[in-house]
Amino acid sequence: MSENKSRFNSRFAAIMAMAGSAVGLGNIWLFPYMVGEHGGAAFIIVYIAFCILVSLPIFIAESTAGRVSRKEGYSIMNKVAPVTILASFIILSFYSVVGGWSFDYLIRSFAGGFSGKDIAEAKEVFAGMNGSVVENVSCMLVFLGMTAMIVVAGVDKGIGRFSKISIPVLFIMVVLIAIESLRLPGSGKGIEYLIRPDWSKLDGPAIAAALGQSFFSLSLGVGSIYTYASYMREEDSVLRAGGWTAFFDTAFALLAGLAIMPAVFAAGIEPGAGPSLVFETLPVIFSRMGVVLPVIFFLAILIAALSSSISLLEVVVSWLVHSRGMRRRYAVLLVFFSAAFLGSACAVAPKVFAACDFLSSNVFMMIGALLFALITGWILPREEVMRHVRYRFAYALIRYAAPVMIVAIAVTNLL
Numbered sequence: 001m002s003e004n005k006s007r008f009n010s011r012f013a014a015i016m017a018m019a020g021s022a023v024g025l026g027n028i029w030l031f032p033y034m035v036g037e038h039g040g041a042a043f044i045i046v047y048i049a050f051c052i053l054v055s056l057p058i059f060i061a062e063s064t065a066g067r068v069s070r071k072e073g074y075s076i077m078n079k080v081a082p083v084t085i086l087a088s089f090i091i092l093s094f095y096s097v098v099g100g101w102s103f104d105y106l107i108r109s110f111a112g113g114f115s116g117k118d119i120a121e122a123k124e125v126f127a128g129m130n131g132s133v134v135e136n137v138s139c140m141l142v143f144l145g146m147t148a149m150i151v152v153a154g155v156d157k158g159i160g161r162f163s164k165i166s167i168p169v170l171f172i173m174v175v176l177i178a179i180e181s182l183r184l185p186g187s188g189k190g191i192e193y194l195i196r197p198d199w200s201k202l203d204g205p206a207i208a209a210a211l212g213q214s215f216f217s218l219s220l221g222v223g224s225i226y227t228y229a230s231y232m233r234e235e236d237s238v239l240r241a242g243g244w245t246a247f248f249d250t251a252f253a254l255l256a257g258l259a260i261m262p263a264v265f266a267a268g269i270e271p272g273a274g275p276s277l278v279f280e281t282l283p284v285i286f287s288r289m290g291v292v293l294p295v296i297f298f299l300a301i302l303i304a305a306l307s308s309s310i311s312l313l314e315v316v317v318s319w320l321v322h323s324r325g326m327r328r329r330y331a332v333l334l335v336f337f338s339a340a341f342l343g344s345a346c347a348v349a350p351k352v353f354a355a356c357d358f359l360s361s362n363v364f365m366m367i368g369a370l371l372f373a374l375i376t377g378w379i380l381p382r383e384e385v386m387r388h389v390r391y392r393f394a395y396a397l398i399r400y401a402a403p404v405m406i407v408a409i410a411v412t413n414l415l
């Protein structure tokens, strides 16, 4: 096994890379809708509490495992490797299909493809794209190719540099969209939808959704955080990285809500979630607000997706390089072709796509997160772990609260 000497050359690069992994489609197409449907500010408060008390400790457990794994004699990765590598590979494959759609839509909005269209016509555009094997597969390949190009350039020169530039730009873009959206007459209803606390809507399913979402949104359980943490410099703290990542991830989700919902309500349209929101409703609404806005929006989606997909590809590449002694270039090539294969299957067969999505988020991510919590909480020597975790309270959360909560979400999601 070759020693892992790859490093992010600054704390900023490491934190931006982790934030990039966390900030993704989940923040844009799931969170705002979830907030609105589950009680506004009431949901936001519960979400933040879960982030701090459950997801952040799991983040710290996963990143501590990554840091400790660098030391001789702690080959923990060998125990978790099969689950996390399979999981990140599967997620990479279907994520690339959606990444491909965002590339497709970026090009379309450059060409002004949505101006003057109504929602019914936008639905036809989406169905047409989805139905075209050539378009679907080639856009997926372009997206996967961009991911591979960033990763092949290396940990600091590729992933670190891309994240340091693109994540701040991404924040500026959503702020711009939010400002435009809030200036529309009637946008107040969107804010009301997002904020007005309604404690009666905070039922069991809402609470389970908050927990599951905070977990998914921080990219836990598939080794992305583990791998990135293994690249942090000795002097940089995982506690701090975790705190900042959780903060940026939540801030971005809230900003995305302010960019989307005011515009949706100002247009008098019912909000939705998922692909229909991003690829049917929003292109139409943003096109009514000018030619530039849709371009900024799809560029933002593309960057958010890319900064997540590089963290997925890197899990598999890092393992091939550090445990299998493969050269980085060949490792990237090998994963590119394998993911292109499964990605094509996902692009042409919705059932394969759905199965990959279901398996990874409900099964593999949960098992991976549970393993990281148990390894850091119970298997690694306490002194070694406490050097990174520092607070006894955090250690206790990792040992007891995290495993119980992971099992609770897994059971709720599968029921």
Ligand code: TRP
Binding pocket: 021, 022, 023, 024, 025, 026, 027, 091, 216, 217, 218, 219, 220, 222, 224, 308, 309, 311, 312
């Ligand atoms: N956090 C990403 C989002 O919000 C999705 C995601 C889940 C992810 N698990 C991941 C991204 C693992 C990269 C790695 O969209």
